[in-house]
Amino acid sequence: DTAVSQTPKYLVTQMGNDKSIKCEQNLGHDTMYWYKQDSKKFLKIMFSYNNKELIINETVPNRFSPKSPDKAHLNLHINSLELGDSAVYFCASSQDHRGDSYNEQFFGPGTRLTVL
């Protein structure tokens, strides 16, 4: 069973389009994240949701809008795509229980977004 899944895995689109990436986790975690990994492999946190509430919102253009319909899902919608948005986007989840040994992040397979 896939713990954290993302769809699609590849996304090629034209500049100016609007696209969404979906993420689902079946681990029962209460926190979910979106990361952007650029061509140099740097991982940058974009958003974090805890029990459907936004708790981290880094300096990200407001063209990016996360939506969490429930604890198990965190989707990323991107408006007016630009060339610089080309990257790999990772969804992740974790459980916020102090003392819980399983406190690492679990990552989805990533979505490679290419903007032409």
Added chain:
Amino acid sequence: AQTVTQSQPEMSVQEAETVTLSCTYDTSESDYYLFWYKQPPSRQMILVIRQEAYKQQNATENRFSVNFQKAAKSFSLKISDSQLGDAAMYFCAYRRGFGNQFYFGTGTSLTVIP
């Protein structure tokens, strides 16, 4: 804010040899967690090993072990008997004892030479 530094952008090792990847972090907290993640060309992020700051014993997972020096704020990863499948990008990560934010280093690209 916490920062995680990986000073080796690239490393290489001969197959069957041992290699150590370095990681340092900056924090004023006493309770936290440290992780090493591996990202092979498939791009999937895979947890290699974790360490709780309150545990003095260094974590080990088969051929992977860490050297955790809390006072020096150092968390290096040792890979013994390196295999071709170990070739990947390795990320060091820090998590506070409370809260949900993780801090990642910039990664070390490991090449394994046959």
